Amino acid sequence: MSAPSVEKGIRFIREQIDAPVASFFSACVHCGLCAEACLFYTQTQDPRYTPIHKVALMRRVWESEFTLWGRIKSALGLTKPITEADFTEWETLVYDGCSLCGRCSLVCPVGNDISGMIRKVREGFAAAGHAPEGLIGATTRAIEIGSPMGVRLPALQAQIRHIQESTGLEISLDRPGVEYMALLSSMEIMNFPEYLEAIARILRQAGKSWTISSKAFEATNSGIQIGASDLARVLVQRIVDAAEELGVKMVISPECGHGYTAIRWDGPNLIGRPYKFKVKHILELLDEFREQGLIQTQGLEEARLSFHDPCQIARKGGVVRQPRALLGLVAANFVEMSDAGAMNWCCGGGGGVSANERADALRLTAFKQKKAQLDALKVDTLVTACANCRITLEEGLEANDMNIPVIGLTEMIAEHLVETDRIEEKSA
Amino acid sequence: MADDITLGESLRRRGLTRRDFMGFCAAATSVMALPPALIPQVAAALEAAKRPSVIWLSFQECTGCTESLTRSHAPTVEGLIFDFISLDYHHTLQAAAGEAAEQAREEAMKANHGKYILIVDGAIPLGENGNYSAIAGVSNLAMLKEAAAGAAAIIAIGTCAAYGGLPMAAPNPTGAVPVSEIIKDKPIVNVPGCPPIPTVITGVLAHFLVFGALPALDRLGRPLAFYGQNIHDRCYRRPFYERGQFAETFDDEGARKGWCLYKLGCKGPITYNACATTKWNEGTSFPIQSGHGCIGCSEPGFWDFGGLYKALSAPPGNAGATVASAAAIGIATGALAAALNRSNKKAAAKAHEALGVKDLGKGS
Numbered sequence: 001m002s003a004p005s006v007e008k009g010i011r012f013i014r015e016q017i018d019a020p021v022a023s024f025f026s027a028c029v030h031c032g033l034c035a036e037a038c039l040f041y042t043q044t045q046d047p048r049y050t051p052i053h054k055v056a057l058m059r060r061v062w063e064s065e066f067t068l069w070g071r072i073k074s075a076l077g078l079t080k081p082i083t084e085a086d087f088t089e090w091e092t093l094v095y096d097g098c099s100l101c102g103r104c105s106l107v108c109p110v111g112n113d114i115s116g117m118i119r120k121v122r123e124g125f126a127a128a129g130h131a132p133e134g135l136i137g138a139t140t141r142a143i144e145i146g147s148p149m150g151v152r153l154p155a156l157q158a159q160i161r162h163i164q165e166s167t168g169l170e171i172s173l174d175r176p177g178v179e180y181m182a183l184l185s186s187m188e189i190m191n192f193p194e195y196l197e198a199i200a201r202i203l204r205q206a207g208k209s210w211t212i213s214s215k216a217f218e219a220t221n222s223g224i225q226i227g228a229s230d231l232a233r234v235l236v237q238r239i240v241d242a243a244e245e246l247g248v249k250m251v252i253s254p255e256c257g258h259g260y261t262a263i264r265w266d267g268p269n270l271i272g273r274p275y276k277f278k279v280k281h282i283l284e285l286l287d288e289f290r291e292q293g294l295i296q297t298q299g300l301e302e303a304r305l306s307f308h309d310p311c312q313i314a315r316k317g318g319v320v321r322q323p324r325a326l327l328g329l330v331a332a333n334f335v336e337m338s339d340a341g342a343m344n345w346c347c348g349g350g351g352g353v354s355a356n357e358r359a360d361a362l363r364l365t366a367f368k369q370k371k372a373q374l375d376a377l378k379v380d381t382l383v384t385a386c387a388n389c390r391i392t393l394e395e396g397l398e399a400n401d402m403n404i405p406v407i408g409l410t411e412m413i414a415e416h417l418v419e420t421d422r423i424e425e426k427s428a
Numbered sequence: 429m430a431d432d433i434t435l436g437e438s439l440r441r442r443g444l445t446r447r448d449f450m451g452f453c454a455a456a457t458s459v460m461a462l463p464p465a466l467i468p469q470v471a472a473a474l475e476a477a478k479r480p481s482v483i484w485l486s487f488q489e490c491t492g493c494t495e496s497l498t499r500s501h502a503p504t505v506e507g508l509i510f511d512f513i514s515l516d517y518h519h520t521l522q523a524a525a526g527e528a529a530e531q532a533r534e535e536a537m538k539a540n541h542g543k544y545i546l547i548v549d550g551a552i553p554l555g556e557n558g559n560y561s562a563i564a565g566v567s568n569l570a571m572l573k574e575a576a577a578g579a580a581a582i583i584a585i586g587t588c589a590a591y592g593g594l595p596m597a598a599p600n601p602t603g604a605v606p607v608s609e610i611i612k613d614k615p616i617v618n619v620p621g622c623p624p625i626p627t628v629i630t631g632v633l634a635h636f637l638v639f640g641a642l643p644a645l646d647r648l649g650r651p652l653a654f655y656g657q658n659i660h661d662r663c664y665r666r667p668f669y670e671r672g673q674f675a676e677t678f679d680d681e682g683a684r685k686g687w688c689l690y691k692l693g694c695k696g697p698i699t700y701n702a703c704a705t706t707k708w709n710e711g712t713s714f715p716i717q718s719g720h721g722c723i724g725c726s727e728p729g730f731w732d733f734g735g736l737y738k739a740l741s742a743p744p745g746n747a748g749a750t751v752a753s754a755a756a757i758g759i760a761t762g763a764l765a766a767a768l769n770r771s772n773k774k775a776a777a778k779a780h781e782a783l784g785v786k787d788l789g790k791g792s
Contacts (some may be wrong), residue, residue: 002781008781129788228788230783
């Protein structure tokens, strides 16, 4: 195994250049619309955060090696080679100044997937040894321990025991032949245990059989965030192996944005084959239960509340209608945020930014975008469906002395759930 | 002869009911492309108008324009001639013949000097001192100049009078010219078409009656109300053109399905007329609807467009071979570049060393 180096980084970038990337660079008209779509640019006004500029190193590789003029210029020695200093300079743009939220890709008038290219160029940075310390640590823990936050199985078992004792709910581990396998994010195990209790109550009420795998309970995928497909594949493979071994029909992605992207969209491409099971986000599933009349709610939240659309779930996952339908069940005073749905502004902590301590100050600056949206709304409560958004929003609100509680939507539905004494579990 | 009494009085004397009169006003209003709200004003104007004297001169023509006029339905030609104008000279329609006919013309010109409307159909030959065409021993050129001198306005009916038409087609043996080449000091309205749509002819006359002035004209002297729109733009077959669905011959599948006739030489895209909207024979049909392309008869020089069945812009020369060889060179170049790029990417993928967590550390 060769040591990280500039050459290795360039080689990894070269490997990522495919027909879409070539046509994106050829098609770019330098209009600058992506800058206005990026919260890191709008809140800093620093042109270096223009999304297309963040992939400048990839453009240089493409230009010098994949275009006719670039080849001629390289042959004549007119191309400026990419150096260690370039990687150092762009590292903060690629990791600290991008949450892979995908808003730039949506506004690009020529349809360039800029966010997708930033994800690709991170492969080169990771191979060149230019990934941020925080993400390296998280990825190492994810591979070696099974969780980016270092959560081990006993911690999960302790949570399960605690829930079982306080509520009497049955939560099984490694039960084969059930319908659903639920995933959790470390954040949910450590910071928001309400989520696990909520799905246990809802699935029991809906009469669904489900389990959690002791080998693959973690939904997050640090390999996706750091930009190392080799490691992302290992993490996805664990879930696929566990789900196929248990023979479940569906894997439920929890309230975790990039975890959903990883298992739902990137996963089959990473392992190179289709799954033998389906994947749905918990909100998709809850809305199906609502439509089928499997769950009923009672009482309404009187607080004025709004919903923060997690980028990976709404913009990249298309789950926009479902949270509104679910909030319709339980919220009396729901107000829509400006740019809600597919164009919502990121919390600022996605794409590995929240795991990268170096980016803390920048993340809080970027949060001003969300603050402006919230200031205009004047809500009492904010609801979301991503544990990472939730922790980022909580930190941002605290830093700005804003007293707005942030709640997970699944947990809010569970609070209003009509529970009957005995529900026969239907077999899968 | 033109009466001194108003149109309203004249009509009442002839026993026309108020209902008939309003019916005519409504028809005239719509023909002039005016909003229905103007019908009362049109009625008031017509009520007070004087029946103008009209002299119709036919020169190098085929009588097709007169044939068209007699098929006008709104207003009918009888209504027009007997009720609204005083057609004092028209050698196809008048009862008089020989010297009596020419006398009627001269009397009308004298009595209404400076007030009558002169309608001309046909071109005027200038070759051989204008002797190619004469009526009662007077050359067309001399008769036009004499009649124009006392006219309030001239209406050039048909493409021959308006732009020279068929008589002026190359090589133009008689030296034919349109009215506007000879008369420069009178207002002229061109009502081109071979022939013009009948309601367009009567519509222009009705406009003159109602407003006492000529209608707004385009750069070719045509009334905008009738010639303001392109046949192609208003053609019901336009959607087929947009989709690239063309009839290639007059008996193929496309022709049967009613696809666009562009490739069969339709001149709709360069022709301005009301055929596609007003249509012919009381709104029954128009050439494209009956399966034949527009021949562009209301445009100057239509007879010299270069063939009725030649598409407006067919690629010149052997374009197919040129395009094919250019495409072949392009494809070969592209394939070579793609192969080079693919091998470049492949080499990088081959050299790929799977990244482990130990490889993530800081570079040297």
